[in-house]
Amino acid sequence: MKLNLSKIGLPLVMAACLLLTSACGGNKTALPEADPANSVTVENDNTELPSEPAPPAYTSPLSGKPLDEPITQRPLAVMINNAPAARPQSGLNEADIVYEVLAEGGVTRLIAIFHSGEKVAKIGPIRSIRPYMIDLGESYHGVLVHAGASNDAYAIIQRQHKEDLDEITNAGSFFWRDKSRKAPHNLYSNVEKLVEGALKRNYVMEDTAVPAYTFRDENDPVEGDIANSVEIKFQLSNYLVTYEYDATTKLYKRYINGKPHTDLDTQEPITAANVVVLGADHKVLDDVGRLEVNLETGGEAILFQRGKMIRGQWVRKSDDVIRFIKDNKEIPFYPGTTYFNVVPNNPDFDSHIKVD
Numbered sequence: 001m002k003l004n005l006s007k008i009g010l011p012l013v014m015a016a017c018l019l020l021t022s023a024c025g026g027n028k029t030a031l032p033e034a035d036p037a038n039s040v041t042v043e044n045d046n047t048e049l050p051s052e053p054a055p056p057a058y059t060s061p062l063s064g065k066p067l068d069e070p071i072t073q074r075p076l077a078v079m080i081n082n083a084p085a086a087r088p089q090s091g092l093n094e095a096d097i098v099y100e101v102l103a104e105g106g107v108t109r110l111i112a113i114f115h116s117g118e119k120v121a122k123i124g125p126i127r128s129i130r131p132y133m134i135d136l137g138e139s140y141h142g143v144l145v146h147a148g149a150s151n152d153a154y155a156i157i158q159r160q161h162k163e164d165l166d167e168i169t170n171a172g173s174f175f176w177r178d179k180s181r182k183a184p185h186n187l188y189s190n191v192e193k194l195v196e197g198a199l200k201r202n203y204v205m206e207d208t209a210v211p212a213y214t215f216r217d218e219n220d221p222v223e224g225d226i227a228n229s230v231e232i233k234f235q236l237s238n239y240l241v242t243y244e245y246d247a248t249t250k251l252y253k254r255y256i257n258g259k260p261h262t263d264l265d266t267q268e269p270i271t272a273a274n275v276v277v278l279g280a281d282h283k284v285l286d287d288v289g290r291l292e293v294n295l296e297t298g299g300e301a302i303l304f305q306r307g308k309m310i311r312g313q314w315v316r317k318s319d320d321v322i323r324f325i326k327d328n329k330e331i332p333f334y335p336g337t338t339y340f341n342v343v344p345n346n347p348d349f350d351s352h353i354k355v356d
Helices: 009-024 131-139 151-159 191-200
Strands: 076-081 097-102 108-114 143-146 164-166 229-233 240-246 251-256 274-280 282-284 291-293 299-305 308-315 323-326 338-344 353-355
Touching (some): 076 131, 076 191, 097 131, 108 131, 131 143, 131 151, 131 291, 143 191, 164 191
Parallel strands (some): 076 143, 097 338, 143 164, 274 338
Antiparallel strands (some): 097 108, 229 240, 229 353, 240 251, 274 299, 308 323
């Protein structure tokens, strides 16, 4: 029996074409709606991926610590007594920068730059100033805070009209004596009283152009060779300073003659985020042992951070602070207090340093 293609074949061909069209061109054919009864609901648990913390709005130019608002107040450069009878001192952990330098007779003195720290209740004991200490304090735009001075330092202060607060000559009411200690190792002040004294003397205390250092992120990897401690001998054997790295706090604890250097009032250890040892030419000027210290021409230096050390150089441009560089590039600090330790180049730089 013959099939009638006109009645059977044509409808089959058309049906086949429709099936092929559905398979190959599905985007042109509406899909049947899903049955709500058989649908699967995926719940959104609102889980958020961890986000990077927002960078601070402002940072301290000298310590790199985060700030809620910019600092507009000028720094204070305070001469801190470091004789054995003056230890332990008060307030050093709130300083942004601390220098340890030789004075006459092989003793050392601390120049503490206070700018962004907490308003500590007590700073000191405060002692006299020398010409190179004037230079260091002013490099940070600091008001110079001291009690007395060498003849050369007084000549500079008077001749050049330096802005200073001297307990002996012009600002005695803004200092006090602690009767539990013997003079001259018992003179103190604080930021509040010193700022009051500076304003009383009509010093301009607003300064938004304080020289700034560069800083690493707290989580940046550290560079350099392993160095968990450094021992520094300035001149006298009883002024032996050691910085030991504490991996828990990521800070260096300071020791003097093998004993922890602590704060008198808080009993907390004196610490530093960065330690710089730098060599400078020292020249003895007289029989008393007064010194001339060259803090301008640069020289060898070592930077200690996070248990590592980097050898480089220190440099200082006109009207700027001392900076640490390697391969002509400034090496950033980690946020926190930085200690600069100035040792003589005689007999050579490395003779003053022992690294473990």
